[in-house]
Amino acid sequence: MTGQSFKTLARDTANVIRRIIGVPDYDRYVAHVQAHHPGAQPMSRAEFIRQRQVDRYSKPGSRCC
């Protein structure tokens, strides 16, 4: 395995783990805003994470017993 592909693999794995434990995906959000709402100012990273966390923990749908 080359150094480059190892790096890609490590990055992809880290991404998968982050998504599974429910870390909000800021980069994807920014890409979405830029692609679909040209000219709109995306939230800052801190603001985005805060908004996602507040949303996640205010509804009963995010966890079980």
Add this chain to the structure above:
Amino acid sequence: MPKLFRGAVWILIVLLATAAFAKLATTRGETINAAWLLTAAICSYAVAYRFHSKLIASKIFALDSSRATPAVRLDDGHDFVPTNRWIVFGHHFAAIAGPGPLVGPTLAAQFGFLPGVIWIIVGVALGGAVQDFVILASSVRRNGKSLGQMAREEIGPVAGVTALVSVLGIMIVLLAVLALVVVNALKSSPWGTVTIGLTIPIAMVMGIYLRWIRPGRVLEASAMGIVLIIAALYVGRWVSDQPTLAPMFTLSGGALAVSIMIYSFAASVAPVWLLLAPRDYLSAFVKIAVVLALAVGIIVSLPPLQMPALTQFTDGSGPVFAGKVFPFAFITIACGAISGFHALVASGTTPKMLANEADARMVGYGSMLMESFVAVMALIAACALTPGVYFAINAPASAIGATAASAAEAVRNWGFTLDPAEMQRLAQQVGESSLLSRTGGAPSLALGMAHLFSNVLGGGAAMAIWYHFAIMFEALFILTTLDAGTRVGRFMLQDLGRHVWAPFGRVSWYPAVLLSSALIVAMWGHFLYQGVIDPLGGINSLWPLFGISNQLLATVALCVGTTIIIKMGKARYAWVTMLPLVWLTLVTMSAGWEKLFSPDVRLGFLSHAHLIESQIAASTLPGAIKTITDARRVIFNDYLDAGVAAFFMISVVVILADSVREWVAVLAGRKPTVSSEVPFDASIAVVGD
């Protein structure tokens, strides 16, 4: 030829499952290896997934990969995000798997392994996984609507309100019983108390790191957190060896209950980033790691099951909790077989993530099979202990007395053997002062896990560390549930309360936030405290209430599912959800009835209240109840529990009646057979992300 070959393979799998079940069911008087149980489970899951979930996917919903999901159509970059199926699977599994599937099977092991095995495997295949899948598919077809919304829109406003109030009631009972599990696990255990206590500042350090030092670097912070909680395990051991420090952390049940209430109140009003979010990441990691480790431990060591297939306690005289195998095995094991709570997750975050609606089968049905497998592993861990040890740990002091000698005597009377010296040796081996009457399921599960893990890694010398690791793992995610559940309960209460007094509903107004959080904590705290002082051991009254409430929510979910199937014009397949619905109605109603009206004072709330009343009148109160005031409190709690059970039963009847009314109207043609799903629009191309 390949088709013929595939057919032969499936016939072989069915035969294997049948043979394994036959072996499990016919074993008497000899130990049986856990491999039989694993074979029965895995082969049954394969068959159920291949055939039953296929029926739901193709015949009922006709899931179609070319149909754009809400995540694709409504992609907004934050709430609706199309996500790879394996990630959604992992995320959904991490959300549904909690302490429930670990504790329930451990308690139900008092009936022997057979009732638990059958219910976990058959229940999940025909009930739990069906419910999760049907609700997920229905929600995906309705832009990710929640269970409450679907109940209101598909069945009617009465069902909608009942569902909403039930969810709040379930949250209260759930939080109380989970808190009780933690209290019982940490009682008089300085090691456990210190370790769990340290996870709070550890989570806060992670939160501060994520907020101010390296914003958003969750994996770094989690790696640091994991190292720190392992260090906390060793700090706990060190403290428990210090003659001056250890007594400071040797807490009574009452003191622990109050501490947990104060903690949950503070955590639920603190900012999410400080405690809840980092703790949640940490517990998700630990949860997945432990589930994998448990699987490895069981598969590598393939322990023999010491517990018989059936014990004499199927007659209702069991010391762990009262009640006959029917209906109480089916109430005690909720998560793992069927859990109504999952319907909230399946209509919450998950439907907004599916990139392809055909993935609903793997995510909805598949994740639930995984959770069922966790329950099977918990059952194996419990049944791998000798019955004597299992009952000495899980029976309350009222059944086995306070000493190893009295416990051995009680166990001998039940027809099992227990060497009093062995209990002492085991306690010493895991670094506890005593393992007698450590009810709630967590300590016996931790002991079982410590046995399995130390077989694989570390040997007998590592038992204590593995035991406390397992306790910490359970407590870690129970505390996360308490904190998150109190917060969610607060939002729900504020939402209901704003109809009475508008300012109460303002989520950013501190007096309303503090008041509603305090109310929620007071509600579950009352049940918790009552459980702690209950002379019969609180698990006996609280766990069945939790089971009934969870199955009530499953009833709601299956009513919603059946209504949706009938309105889709697929009434001939409505048996798929009606079969588990009928069973759960039978189970919840008969369990509720017995909890209310059974003349057995260990079982019926009302007969227990009457007994204490007559004991007050005759001044013959048992030693465990010291004053008349205490006795009056016990009576009040009995009536309260009876009221809660009655409320859950009435809710089942209301939901069912309202649903049947709707089904009859549709089937008789008085209401049009129209599905409320978002229509298929071929012009919206499905584009990969």
